Amino acid sequence: WVPIKGNDWYWIRHHIQVGMNVIVEIL
Known part of the structure:
Protein backbone atom coordinates (compact mmCIF):
# COMPACT_ATOMS: atom_id res chain seq x y z
CA TRP A 1 0.00 0.00 0.00
CA VAL A 2 0.99 3.66 -0.17
CA GLY A 19 -7.41 -8.32 12.45
CA MET A 20 -7.16 -9.32 16.11
CA ASN A 21 -10.91 -8.81 16.58
CA VAL A 22 -11.64 -10.98 13.55
CA ILE A 23 -9.29 -13.72 14.81
CA VAL A 24 -10.92 -13.63 18.26
CA GLU A 25 -14.38 -13.90 16.70
CA ILE A 26 -13.26 -16.85 14.56
CA LEU A 27 -11.73 -18.60 17.57
Missing part, protein backbone atom coordinates in the same frame (compact mmCIF):
# COMPACT_ATOMS: atom_id res chain seq x y z
CA PRO A 3 1.68 5.66 3.02
CA ILE A 4 -0.79 8.52 3.44
CA LYS A 5 0.24 11.80 5.12
CA GLY A 6 2.47 10.05 7.69
CA ASN A 7 -0.49 8.24 9.27
CA ASP A 8 1.24 4.91 8.68
CA TRP A 9 1.18 3.91 12.35
CA TYR A 10 -2.50 4.87 12.68
CA TRP A 11 -3.46 2.64 9.77
CA ILE A 12 -1.12 -0.17 10.89
CA ARG A 13 -2.57 -0.14 14.41
CA HIS A 14 -6.11 0.07 13.03
CA HIS A 15 -5.63 -2.95 10.76
CA ILE A 16 -3.91 -4.91 13.54
CA GLN A 17 -6.80 -4.22 15.94
CA VAL A 18 -9.38 -5.18 13.31
Whole structure:
Protein backbone atom coordinates (compact mmCIF):
# COMPACT_ATOMS: atom_id res chain seq x y z
CA TRP A 1 0.00 0.00 0.00
CA VAL A 2 0.99 3.66 -0.17
CA PRO A 3 1.68 5.66 3.02
CA ILE A 4 -0.79 8.52 3.44
CA LYS A 5 0.24 11.80 5.12
CA GLY A 6 2.47 10.05 7.69
CA ASN A 7 -0.49 8.24 9.27
CA ASP A 8 1.24 4.91 8.68
CA TRP A 9 1.18 3.91 12.35
CA TYR A 10 -2.50 4.87 12.68
CA TRP A 11 -3.46 2.64 9.77
CA ILE A 12 -1.12 -0.17 10.89
CA ARG A 13 -2.57 -0.14 14.41
CA HIS A 14 -6.11 0.07 13.03
CA HIS A 15 -5.63 -2.95 10.76
CA ILE A 16 -3.91 -4.91 13.54
CA GLN A 17 -6.80 -4.22 15.94
CA VAL A 18 -9.38 -5.18 13.31
CA GLY A 19 -7.41 -8.32 12.45
CA MET A 20 -7.16 -9.32 16.11
CA ASN A 21 -10.91 -8.81 16.58
CA VAL A 22 -11.64 -10.98 13.55
CA ILE A 23 -9.29 -13.72 14.81
CA VAL A 24 -10.92 -13.63 18.26
CA GLU A 25 -14.38 -13.90 16.70
CA ILE A 26 -13.26 -16.85 14.56
CA LEU A 27 -11.73 -18.60 17.57
